Amino acid sequence: MWAWILIGAVALIPIILLSPVVAVIALVILITGIVALAKGSRTWLRLNSRKAAMVVTAAAAAVLLVTGSVSAAVLPNTGSSGNEAARFVTAPSPSEARNSDESSQSRPTPTPTPTPVASTRDEVVTEVVPFTETRVDDGALAAGQTQVRTPGQNGEKTLTYRVHLLDGQEVSRELISDVVTTQPVTQVIANGTYVAPPPPPAPAPAA
Known part of the structure; x- marks a missing residue:
């Protein structure tokens, strides 16, 4: 059990860095742990006791909760980067900008109407x-x-x-x-x- 706790603590670093991938893995482990508790089988995790299955399931649930929070914190930044990319894509090309400058320069400047004296x-x-x-x-x-x-x-x-x-x-x-x-x-x-x-x-x- 202590080995699983140590492994879970060390796994926090990749959980934070690779939160979307870790969230999928934690979900799979959580489902497997629930199945092991329900059927009393060892499953592919090789859980020797019901207590170990409970610990693994709780750890998977905690990891899933943490990764969900990290993903929610990262998603707004992703959206902003997408907006930056969209703005970069829709930015006018140098030739278009030059043509726009030339058209603005060729457009006559309206002269102010003189005030009668x-x-x-x-x-x-x-x-x-x-x-x-x-x-x-x-x-x-x-x-x-x-x-x-x-x-x-x-x-x-x-x-x-x-x-x-x-x-x-x-x-x-x-x-x-x-x-x-x-x-x-x-x-x-x-x-x-x-x-x-x-x-x-x-x-x-x-x-």
């Missing part, structure tokens, strides 16, 4: 103020005749606009000043109203 400026404009005309009656002129007594002259006014610009282009303007700098001169025209009296009648001939 608003500004204002004042603009001064001069305009002509046309003169007006008035008529007066003049008894010194014969009826039907006219005479310019005062010639008319145009005036001038100054207009100041505030011009609103967007990117240098005019979008609107507003009048902020309207000043008459030169007053116009009214033209005066005289209308003749004089009517000559009729000539006196001719004297009658003497009788």
Whole structure:
């Protein structure tokens, strides 16, 4: 019995290193030990007594439990290594990576939309103020005749606009000043109203 215990202790090292294989062997020994206990036979393990069969069965169960725990601890690492392999397989080849870089370089870079620049400026404009005309009656002129007594002259006014610009282009303007700098001169025209009296009648001939 002590020999089997020593063998089991030494077997812990390969159990840890080769847990999947050892788990299969421990399962076979466990089943064989159970059969030996049930039938009372020696089986291929050459177990001389029922006590030895119990020890071997218990040791096989312990080994199976340990290997199961070791396998459970190792399986996540195996999965991660599989993921690494899958990532390595799906990684693009150097030529594909180069083509991708070339396509990204050949793709034009979008230019940012410029922000419109608003500004204002004042603009001064001069305009002509046309003169007006008035008529007066003049008894010194014969009826039907006219005479310019005062010639008319145009005036001038100054207009100041505030011009609103967007990117240098005019979008609107507003009048902020309207000043008459030169007053116009009214033209005066005289209308003749004089009517000559009729000539006196001719004297009658003497009788």
